[in-house]
Structure formats: structure tokens, C-alpha cells
Amino acid sequence: VDHQSYQALAVFAAIGFGLALPYLVAALSPAVARALPRPGAWMNTFRHLMAFPMFATVVWLVWVLGQQSGIDGAAALLALLVALAFAIWAFTLATPRTRWSFGLVSLALLAWLAASLGPRVGQLDAPLADAGTPAGASTASGAPQWQPWAPGKVEQLLAAGQPVFVDFTAAWCVTCQYNKKTTLAHADVLADMKAKKVQLLRADWTRRDPAITAELARLGRSGVPVYVLHQPGKPPVVLSELLSVDEVRAALAKL
Secondary structure, three states: OOHHHHHHHHHHHHHHHHHHHHHHHHHHOHHHHHHOOOOOOHHHHHHHHOHHHHHHHHHHHHHHHHHHHHHHHHHHHHHHHHHHHHHHHHOOOOOHHHHHHHHHHHHHHHHHHHHHHHHHHOOOOOOOOOOOOOOOOOOOOOOOOEEEOOOOHHHHHHHOOOOEEEEEEOOOOHHHHHHHHOHHHOHHHHHHHHHOOOEEEEEEOOOOOHHHHHHHHHOOOOOOOEEEEEEOOEEEEEOOOOOOHHHHHHHHHOO
16 A cells, blocks of 8 residues: 555545544533534524535536636536436425426436536536736736746756746645635735746646646655745755745745
């Protein structure tokens, strides 16, 4: 069993222990069990309330799919979800005759949509959004522009004497998106990048690009986010996964 397998087993063991912990505590401590709320109508309200985080998860996953397969792929998935909801609703109708009539029609519709739209959902032919800003482009604020990472590009920039900051990211990575909207968009960080003439590269791993996978392995990492600051003549500096403004500015100050 390799190192990554041990990590995965540890994660699932921790999840299982966390789910079982309230029951273990209640079983070992009668006082805790007595303090727990009694079953009642509030449970139905809570069950309905917990549906909204699931809806929010669907919104995020559709957005990730849109990054990979474009607006057509996202629309196809939404159409399939509507058809699935219609099928579920049809089988909840009170009258048996109506239930089976609507149910069979809804299943036929769902099967047809799955056959016709399913391949479109999995077709990854759309350009990735926010892959970077083309070389030579400018922004109204004058902030440094992100360019797409490519094999050998870091070495070319370092050979020209230019420091490089690489953001290994993915659309489905929540931590990546958080860091992108906070630390990497912070005015002080961008000002330091501009002052130090750091070239910003973004390696988008949303589709598991094999070249990016190889680069991550070379850095000793197996996933994203990964943030690397390169300086000519020195080894790369790998920053924390959960970036802070102070950490990035401290690393830039050493250039």
C-alpha cells in the first residue's frame, strides 16, 4: 500500500470516527443523552433545512462542470436534473393510475434525455475559464496579469532573470478558489508582485492535465492547491496550501 492509500484510509477513518462520536459520547454519558433534544416535529423541519446545503452543492458542481464542458454541458445536466425531479414527483402522486401513467412517461423522458444529452455533459471540449491572461494583455488597474502555465515556461522566465509565481489550481478545488479570491487578489500582494516584477503563471488542473500532474509530482505533491515561488539561481519555495497575505509578502520580501 502506497503513501497516498494510507492518507485516504486515515481520512475515511477520521470521518467515520467523527460521525460515530456523538453516539459514543451519549452512550458513555447518560447526562449527555438526557440533554439531547427529544424526537418530534422539529426533525422534519431540520430535514428540510438540510436540503439547502445540498442544493448549494449542486450549484457549485454545475459551475465546475461549466468550467470543463461549457454552458451547453451545464445546461444538459440541469435538464437531466429537471427530468429526474419530474420522475420522482410522478411516483409520489396519490392515484395509482395517475402515478403509473405519469411515472412511465417521466421515465421514458428521462431515458431519452440521458441518451441524447448524457454524452454532452461529459464532453470536455470547452476552453477553461480563467486559465490566464494572454501575454501582452493589460488590466485597467495595472495589476500583474496571470498567464497560463506551460512546460518549460518557468525555466525560460528564470533564464531571463525573472522571478515566477505559479498557482496550481482547479475549478473543483474549494481551497483554490478561496485563496484566489482573497490572498491572491489582495491589493498589497499584487503591489508586491508588481514591485518585484514577478511573472504570474496559473496551472489549471481542472481536467487533470498530465503535464501539470508530472510537475506536481516533481514538487512532491499529489494534488492542488500548490503555490510555488521561483527565483533565478535558487530552489523553488513551496508555500502553504491555505495562503495568507503575510506569508506571501514575506516570501516576496526575500527576492
